Amino acid sequence: VMDKRPDQAKEALAHVREASRSALGELRATVGLLRQSGDPEAPTEPAPGLAVLGELVDKVRRAGLPVEVACADRLTPLPAAVDLAAYRVIQEALTNVQKHAGPGAKAEVSVVRVGGTAEVTVLDNGTGRAEDTGTAADGGGHGLLGMRERVTALGGTLTAGPRYGGGFRVHAILPVKARTGEPESPGAAGRTGERP
Numbered sequence: 001v002m003d004k005r006p007d008q009a010k011e012a013l014a015h016v017r018e019a020s021r022s023a024l025g026e027l028r029a030t031v032g033l034l035r036q037s038g039d040p041e042a043p044t045e046p047a048p049g050l051a052v053l054g055e056l057v058d059k060v061r062r063a064g065l066p067v068e069v070a071c072a073d074r075l076t077p078l079p080a081a082v083d084l085a086a087y088r089v090i091q092e093a094l095t096n097v098q099k100h101a102g103p104g105a106k107a108e109v110s111v112v113r114v115g116g117t118a119e120v121t122v123l124d125n126g127t128g129r130a131e132d133t134g135t136a137a138d139g140g141g142h143g144l145l146g147m148r149e150r151v152t153a154l155g156g157t158l159t160a161g162p163r164y165g166g167g168f169r170v171h172a173i174l175p176v177k178a179r180t181g182e183p184e185s186p187g188a189a190g191r192t193g194e195r196p
Helices: 006-034 051-060 080-098 144-153
Strands: 066-073 107-114 117-124 157-162 168-175
Touching: 006 051, 006 080, 051 080, 051 107, 051 144, 066 168, 080 144, 107 144, 144 157
Parallel strands: 066 107
Antiparallel strands: 107 117, 117 168, 157 168
C-alpha cells in the first residue's frame, strides 16, 4: 500500500500511531495502579523479596515496633512474582501496624510453605480501631486494597481483619507454581526404562 497508495498508507500509519499511544497510556495507568506509594519511578535495583526480609524487619524494629519473625530456615526459593508479593504484603502490613495499632503494639510475621502454597501471616496485638486500619467502608487508604490486588493477581487470597481479643491479622495464601526448567521429581519418568 505504501508504494501504490501513499495516501492510504499515511492514514493507516496514523491509526497505528494513535492505537500505540492509547495502548501505552493504558499500560502506564495499569503500572501506576500496581506501583506502591514510595516506589521509585524507575527502579535502580532488583525487586525486593524474602531474602531481604531481615533488613525490612530491622528497619521496623529501629523505628520502635517490636517484631518477631518465624520462617522455615530452608524455605524453598519462591518464583520472583510470588517472592515479591510476599515481601510487599509483609511490608505493607507492618507499615499498617506502625501507623494504626497504637502504643505498645507488637507484631509477629510468619512465612511457611504448605503444599503448593506459601502462606504469609502478620499479626499484631494493637489497640487501634478498625477504622484506622483502612478496613472501614469509607476507604481509609489503599494499603489493604493494594495487598489484595497484588495477591489475587497471582491467583492467591488475602484476608485481613480484627482478631478476637484485640489486634489485627493479615493472612495471604500465594500459589507456588512449578518453575519452568525445574527437574521432575525422581521416579516420575523412566521407571521401566522407557523414554519419557
